[in-house]
Amino acid sequence: MSENHEAAVPAPGATRLTLVSDCGNCFGLCCVALAYAASADFAINKPAGKPCPNLQQDFRCGIHRDLRGRGFQGCTVYDCFGAGQKVSQQTFEGRDWRTAPETAASMFEVFPVMRQLHELLWYVTEALALPKARPVHPELRAALEETEAFTALAPEALAGLDVPAHRDKVNKLLLKASELVRADFKGKKKDRRGADLMGAKLKGADLRGANLRGAFLIAADLRGADLRMADLIGADFRDARLSGADLTEAFFLTQAQLNAAKGDATTKLPPSLVRPTHW
Incomplete structure (x- = not known):
């Protein structure tokens, strides 16, 4: 490793x-x-x-x-x-x-x-x-x-x-x-803490301000999803499809989570992280 x-x-x-x-x-x-x-x-x-x-x-x-x-x-x-x-x-x-x-x-x-x-x-x-x-x-x-x-x-x-x-x-x-941080999304934010979202069809989903702490997003379709201001601590992104997704203001997102996902040049990332070489 x-x-x-x-x-x-x-x-x-x-x-x-x-x-x-x-x-x-x-x-x-x-x-x-x-x-x-x-x-x-x-x-x-x-x-x-x-x-x-x-x-x-x-x-x-x-x-x-x-x-x-x-x-x-x-x-x-x-x-x-x-x-x-x-x-x-x-x-x-x-x-x-x-x-x-x-x-x-x-x-x-x-x-x-x-x-x-x-x-x-x-x-x-x-x-x-x-x-x-x-x-x-x-x-x-x-x-x-x-x-x-x-x-x-x-x-x-x-x-x-x-x-x-x-x-x-x-x-x-x-x-x-x-x-x-997520208080601005009162009434809109989704609580998906620890949720089983493996393979979920979330293409284009509005997940701004969502609580996705520890969520299982393995192989989920998040193409074009808006994840700004979403809490992603511990979320499992293995093989999740992130093409076109907006992660610019997502927080508690790590490089390891991105490395496990599938994105491309259209995926928008926070400035503290880099686009994985295998995308």
Whole structure:
């Protein structure tokens, strides 16, 4: 999964810069620490802690240019939000698991924890950039500082962190921000939180201000749909058709979600994200 050049372009600010994957400064952690099963996304089974056979000695992917053609589509849609380089270069101070094998078990345990913390930092940073969420900005700034402090913990402390509890606390603030942003669509906004919309025919749908948090939009037809000011946190866009869709003001949308979807040159994107190379 290393060398994912479809990483997001950060919004202005030093914090966002640290939340973009930098595979050149990572020890291929997503290619080793994570497990995956043979499926439409992965050509083989791989247990957690075992290096992918495509991972080279320099921690780069040997088939990066042809991941989709070789059956590793799942690698092209993964995003660690910069957790890989943080664990590699800061938490473990540049010691890699090959030359310092005593770090391997701890490093692989800590990486998924750091990834969750960095994902929260991404969302909180975006919420702080939403003018209409200003009433909750003080609480969000406090959450940002607390989360950043967690990312600086030693490996043992990181491994023992109660991430679900922290995520729940932060998510409540993100939901408040979402409600403030979508308040202008009173009477129009649709609550589709966690909805099963797999394969749904939503071509040209007016989904402005919709709550689509955690919605299953796998293979949904969203061609020409208006998703401005829609909350898309955690929405599953795998194979969703986004040609002509307007996502310019959608929020809590990540590059990984876009990478999993099917769009084209007519799809309108937020300025903080880039058009996937496979579209």
